[in-house]
Amino acid sequence: MNINAADSRQIAWRVIHAALKAVDPALAVKNYFDTHPQITTQIATTPGRIIVVGGGKAGAPMAAAVSEIFGNKIAAGQVIVKYGHTGHSTPSSSKIKITEAAHPVPDQAGFIAAQEIAHLLSQTNQNDTVLCLISGGCSALLTLPAEGPLPAGSLNLADLQATNETLLAAGSTINQVNTIRKHLSAIKGGQLAQMAAPANVHTLILSDVVGDPLDVIGSGPTVPDPTTFADARSIVEQYGLQDTLPKRATQRLQAGVAGNLPDTPKPGNPVFERVTNPVIGSNRLAAQAAVKSAQAAGFEAYLLTTFIEGEAREVGRVMAGLAKELACGEGQIRRPACLVAGGETTVTLRGDGKGGRNQEMALSAAIALKGWSNILIVCLGTDGTDGPTDAAGAFADGTTIRRAEALGLDAVKFLNRNDAYNFFTALNDLIITGPTNTNVNDLTLIMAW
C-alpha cells in the first residue's frame, strides 16, 4: 500500500473523527444501553420512577440521550452543567432540569442545584431507579457542603472555595485535594449513593481522569471512598495548613477524626449493593476506535497506552522516538503503521506564548522529526480546546521544521516561550475541531508509512 504525506493527513482526520465519535456523550449513552439490553429493560420496566441527576460539562447531551431512551418514565431530574454548556438538544418535554453553574470554582447556582438533587434523592424508594450522569468538571459543579453544626457554625460554599485554593497553592496533589474535598462534602465520596438509597443507582461515567479510577472521577459520588478523615487530617498536617484553612473546615476534620461524625461510606458498605458505575466513555474507548479506524485504512495499528503522563515537550520527544522505529520498518510492526497513545501531559510554563499541552507536544515532536519523510504525529485534546486556544492540537511531521525555516520561524524559540499556537498557525498545521462537548483526555497518533 503506497501512502504519501497528503494521504496520511486525510487518514489522520478520518481516525480523529472516529475517535471523537466513539466518545460523543449522547452516542456513548445510547451505545451503552444498546449493548446492555437487560439493564435497559430492567430500568424501563421498573415499578417505580426514574430520577436523573448528575454534573459535568457533557451533562446536557447525556441527559438528552437518556430522555430519548426512557421518555415519560423519567419523573424528575436535575443535572448541573458549566455555563454555556446547555446545548439545544434536550427535548422540551424532558422532565430533566439542566442548570448552568460555575467551573472550576463552584458558585451559588451550582450549590442551589445540588440542594435540589439532594432533595430529589431524599424522596426515592426501593422501586425507583436513579440515573446519575458524570462527566468532566463534575467535581466542581456538583458541590454541597457537609451539614451539621460546628463550633464556628456550618460549612458554607465560601469555605469549600477557600479550602480548594489553599490546598492547590500549597502544592498538594489532586488526590490529596480530593481526599479533603470528600470529607467536607455532603455528596462526594459515595454520599450521593447514600442519599439515593434504597433506590437502584446506575451512574453513567464519561471519564476525564487517566486510568479511569472510579473513586476519583467527579470525586466518586456513587463510589466507595477508600480515604478517611484521618487521611484528610494528615494531609493538612503534612502541609502545615492547620491555621490556614477555614476554621470550619479544620473543625469538621477534627470532629471526624475524633469519631464524632460518620465517615464517607467505605468499600463493602451495603449501600453500594444496588449501585453500578459503568464507564461509558473513556480515553481507551476513543483510542480503540482510533485503532479500528486506522486498521480500516490499511494500517497495522496498536493501542499503545492510555496512561501517558509527563512534561509535554519530553513526551513529544518520546513519541518521535517511537515514530522513528516504525519509519525504519525493520521491526515486527509493518508499515503503514499507527500507534495510538492516550493520557494527559502537563506543561511547565517558561514563556508567555499561546498554546496548549497537545500543541506543545507536537512542536517538540516536530523538532525531533526534522528530515524524516514518512512520519506524521497527531496530538489532540478530545474536548477540542487545547489550553486557552481554539485548536484541539496540531500535526507534526518531518517537513514541519523545514517549512518553518522557510518562513523564518525558529521552532526552538517558539517552544521555549510556550508559543506552539502561533507556530502552527503560521504553518496551517493546527487541528481545529471546535468544542466537542466531550472530554476523555488527549490522544496521540503516531503514523509511519
Place this chain on the structure above:
Amino acid sequence: MNINAADSRQIAWRVIHAALKAVDPALAVKNYFDTHPQITTQIATTPGRIIVVGGGKAGAPMAAAVSEIFGNKIAAGQVIVKYGHTGHSTPSSSKIKITEAAHPVPDQAGFIAAQEIAHLLSQTNQNDTVLCLISGGCSALLTLPAEGPLPAGSLNLADLQATNETLLAAGSTINQVNTIRKHLSAIKGGQLAQMAAPANVHTLILSDVVGDPLDVIGSGPTVPDPTTFADARSIVEQYGLQDTLPKRATQRLQAGVAGNLPDTPKPGNPVFERVTNPVIGSNRLAAQAAVKSAQAAGFEAYLLTTFIEGEAREVGRVMAGLAKELACGEGQIRRPACLVAGGETTVTLRGDGKGGRNQEMALSAAIALKGWSNILIVCLGTDGTDGPTDAAGAFADGTTIRRAEALGLDAVKFLNRNDAYNFFTALNDLIITGPTNTNVNDLTLIMAW
C-alpha cells in the same frame, strides 16, 4: 502462564544477559564473519595483506576476535583504546598493536598512535584489505589534526582540545561539534578511507549513537561526510566564536571556505567504492536479542523503539504509562508481556546526589508505579556503568515505593537531588553487571504479567 514478582526478576536477568551477549564486542565480530562467509573468504584469500586499524573502548576484544579469525594473514595493525581497556584477550602472537590513550579529552599517546595509523595506511595497495574497528569513544581516541601550513602555524592537539571545550561551553549540539571536528581533522569524516585507498576497507562498527547514523559514529572516518567547510564556518558564526576559538582553527575554516583546502570526501566520491561500513553491534541488535529472550520465557514481546531520547525522569513516567496499559490486560498484547525500548536519555542535574540516567529513569518510573502489583521496569546502560556509579541501572516495580517508605526513604526527595543510586542501594534493587566492555546505549524492559 503464572508469573510472580520473583519470577519476573529472574526472567529479567535472563533477558539482560541475552541482550548484552548479543553486543559483546568479540562475539559481534565473530558473528558478523560467521554470517557473511563470502566476505570472510574474500578477505582471508586476498592476495595482499590485512591491516587492522581503529579506535574505541571495545577495540581490544574486537582486535582479538579479528586476530583469531584471520591469524597470520594480518600483517600489521594499530588500534587505540581508552586507558585501562587493553584487556587480556589479545593473542600475544597478534601483529595488532593496542595503544591506550586518553578519553574523552585526547592526549599525546592517542595522537602518536593515530600518526602510526596514517603511516600504515599510506603504504597499502589495491590488493590489501583494511579492517577498521570502530566503537564508543572513537571520536576522541582517533584524533589527528589536519596538516598544512596556516598563517599562524600548523594545527596541533591543543588547538583541537580547546576547540572542543569552547564549542561545548557555547552550547552547540554534538552534530555541530562533529561538523567542526571533521573539518579540523586529517582522519575523520571519510578521510581514513582516503588514506586507505586503493585498498579494500571493511569498517566494523559497534554503534553507540542512537539511530546508528554512520557519519556520526566515531565521526565517520570511513563514511562520506555530508557537511562542508561552509557549514562549519556558519556554526562558528552562529555562536559568535570567531575570536574565541584557537586562531589556527578559524584560519583553517576560513581557508577551507575560500576554496584553498580540499573538503572532506563527499557522498559519491569514488574513494568509497571499495569501502563497506557494516554495523555489527547496535542498540537494535541488543533489543532484538532481549525480545527473543523474553519470548523464549513465554512473554508476548515487542521491540518498541531504539530511538528513546529525552529527560530521564519524564521518559520514566512514559515507560510507567506503557506498563500500566499492559498490566490492565485489556489491549491487543496479552500478558505476560514485555516491551523493549532502547536509546539514551539525559539528566538535568538539580541536586548533588549520586546516580545515572538509567537509575533516575527507574526511580521516576517507580514513583508512577506505586501500588501496581504486576509490573517490572528494568533500566540499564549496556556498558554496565550508568553515570559515575558501579551499577548498570535499576529495577522499578509497584512495591518499590512501599518498601522505601518502610525504610523511611522519600522517593521524591531522592529523585529531586538526583540520588537514585543511594535510593536503590538501600532497596537492594541496583542492577550490577560490572563493566561489559561494550556500549550500545541503554535498554528499558517493560514487563507485566
